[in-house]
Amino acid sequence: MLTSLTYGPRLREAKAMVAAVFLAAAPASAQEVTLLAMGDSLTQGYGLPEAEGFVPQMQDWLDARDAEVDLVNAGVSGDTTAGGLARVEWSLTDEVDGMIVALGGNDLLRGIDPAVSRANLRGILEVARGRDLPVLLVGLEATGNYGPDYKAAFDAMYPELAARFDTLYVENFLAPLAEDGDPATARRFLQADGIHPNARGVARIVEALGPRVLELAQAARAAGS
Numbered sequence: 696m697l698t699s700l701t702y703g704p705r706l707r708e709a710k711a712m713v714a715a716v717f718l719a720a721a722p723a724s725a726q727e728v729t730l731l732a733m734g735d736s737l738t739q740g741y742g743l744p745e746a747e748g749f750v751p752q753m754q755d756w757l758d759a760r761d762a763e764v765d766l767v768n769a770g771v772s773g774d775t776t777a778g779g780l781a782r783v784e785w786s787l788t789d790e791v792d793g794m795i796v797a798l799g800g801n802d803l804l805r806g807i808d809p810a811v812s813r814a815n816l817r818g819i820l821e822v823a824r825g826r827d828l829p830v831l832l833v834g835l836e837a838t839g840n841y842g843p844d845y846k847a848a849f850d851a852m853y854p855e856l857a858a859r860f861d862t863l864y865v866e867n868f869l870a871p872l873a874e875d876g877d878p879a880t881a882r883r884f885l886q887a888d889g890i891h892p893n894a895r896g897v898a899r900i901v902e903a904l905g906p907r908v909l910e911l912a913q914a915a916r917a918a919g920s
Contacts, residue, residue, distance in 0.1 A: 727763040728915040729790045730908070733779055733819070734797035734833075737868055738770025740897075742886050747894040752901045753908060760905075764912045767791070775801045776815035783819050787826060793915035794823055795908065797833040797868055799849075806841055809848035816852065820860040829914035830862040831907055835869065863911055871903035872896050 732738050732750050740748020750768035757764045769786050771778060779798045787794065796819055802812040816832075823830045834853030837846040857864035872881035872892060882889070884896030892900060 725763040728792040729765045730793045731767045731791045732795045734770040735774040736772035756905045776812045780815045780818045783822050793829045795831045813852040831911040832857045832862045833865045833868045836867045871899040
């Protein structure tokens with residue numbers, strides 16, 4: 696009896712000491728950051744149930760990695776770079792710590808002069824810079840419908856703006872749909888309209904872009920620390 700009475704408190708003390716050591720050694724939980732995903736129908740999740748769109752699938756991807764990121768869907772179907780510029784000021788609320796910019800698809804579909812699209816994207820990035828917000832700029836690749844000069848100007852605006860504003864950069868939102876770089880293989884990952892990704896296509900895009908979104912979250916934490 697004497698042994699049990701003496702051993703009990705010591706055991707509790709030992710457990711408490713071990714727990715304290717583990718707590719001290721454990722890394723502090725990452726500060727949650729809010730990222731705004733500004734885009735068009737590709738971001739908004741056009742033609743899909745809400746849970747299968749880009750933002751919800753990316754949120755699930757981030758949550759599975761304990762990323763402590765709140766991703767806000769600011770995708771508007773049909774939006775052009777001009778629309779993004781018109782709403783960026785009020786979209787960037789005080790809670791936003793970083794921004795994904797994925798615009799230009801509708802400019803391309805409408806044949807808008809790439810010089811105009813470039814100026815609009817520049818305006819969006821200037822607003823982000825003015826608020827010291829890190830940005831992930833996601834580009835697109837033009838088809839040859841409007842000729843080689845148009846394609847060259849459109850394709851060039853994303854990397855050039857990314858370099859000018861020192862943003863994180865992804866070359867082509869839709870590139871993950873093409874297996875081994877073959878555009879013909881992308882069809883199975885598109886909806887019937889041949890433009891918007893289906894749920895499987897979105898999953899492929901999320902897997903490809905996810906690491907860059909994590910980088911954006913890290914940059915947002917660094918900027919806010």
